[in-house]
Amino acid sequence: MNQFAPMIPLAEVIDLWVSTQKKPKKAFNKFFPGAAKGKKVEQMVFTELDKMGFTNDNTLYADCSCPDEINHNDPLEDITSLF
Numbered sequence: 001m002n003q004f005a006p007m008i009p010l011a012e013v014i015d016l017w018v019s020t021q022k023k024p025k026k027a028f029n030k031f032f033p034g035a036a037k038g039k040k041v042e043q044m045v046f047t048e049l050d051k052m053g054f055t056n057d058n059t060l061y062a063d064c065s066c067p068d069e070i071n072h073n074d075p076l077e078d079i080t081s082l083f
Helices: 010-019 024-031 038-051
Strands: none
Touching: none
């Protein structure tokens, strides 16, 4: 018998937490102030790198983001795919 509780995917935990909130957006902003979706982050980073002269020809991209459901749960917002 396993002495540890079974692992529950983070997305399920967050979904459960959000479903129990009367005002999920307010709660999300309280616990994650300043959080932005992947597309918004990509736009902000692109704007700043473009100002500094970074291009596809002179830039090598490497990614080190947490491989959890928050960062990789939506193909349209997946920060690794966007960059």
